[in-house]
Amino acid sequence: MRHFGLPILTLAAAAIAASAFADGHATPDLESAVKARQANMSMIGYNTGILGDMAKGELAYDAAMATAAAENLSAAAAMNRMVLWMERSEQGVVAGTRAKAEIWTDADGFDQSAVALETAAAAMISAAGTDLDSLRAAMGPIGASCGDCHKAYRGPRN
């Protein structure tokens, strides 16, 4: 086994990820996965917040900035869930998560919910760059997908 580039790799892989993997594991550490998907949710929240604040008039509408936020929201929503939502990485099993067991027992429903956000976020990219009215119209499906998914698949506060 070669250990090329290891010092540089150690720089690359933040402490969150690098130290949490045990030798020979077949899947990534569940606690690291929970932190990573929460980090991704922060990106979703941040970029949705920019768009939402423009929609509400609390942040000046800027087509380039709105497009950037929409691109980031879309990319975060479309992250491959295979390494983020592993079975058993649920509330009551892994500390800090509010992920309900229904994410895995109703995997098709969860997938549909996730795809709803992906679709709404992808549509926001061109809407955000068009004008404020288009941005506002595209917010509805985004907000609805967030609310629907959280209602069905997010447990109570820990």
Added chain:
Amino acid sequence: MRHFGLPILTLAAAAIAASAFADGHATPDLESAVKARQANMSMIGYNTGILGDMAKGELAYDAAMATAAAENLSAAAAMNRMVLWMERSEQGVVAGTRAKAEIWTDADGFDQSAVALETAAAAMISAAGTDLDSLRAAMGPIGASCGDCHKAYRGPRN
């Protein structure tokens, strides 16, 4: 100004983003931007960690999982920087960040560094799905880009 969907939007926009924007701001709040790019860096670290652990033999090689990690790394690396790396969101100005002023005074250099990771991460997608040797070969440019960028543009620990 319409406030359609506001309760759902509030669900959508995590506390990080939603509460930090003041009325009439022309750019997103810098502290929120710092937290968002750190969250994105966590996603970069987590997914790079999966690939790095496979390269080192500490996590069993799995083509589908490696591809998923590479796709996520690539998406995180390619996030639009306009809403993440705003001027003055630097160490000594905004709490918690280690971003050096050189990110903005040497914007072309920073951009080249960022593009180096984007390019290396994009190449990892097919390499990761091919076999372990290909994955290992594709790790070099990723690790190098991380190290180069951190050396040039990341300040000392706060």
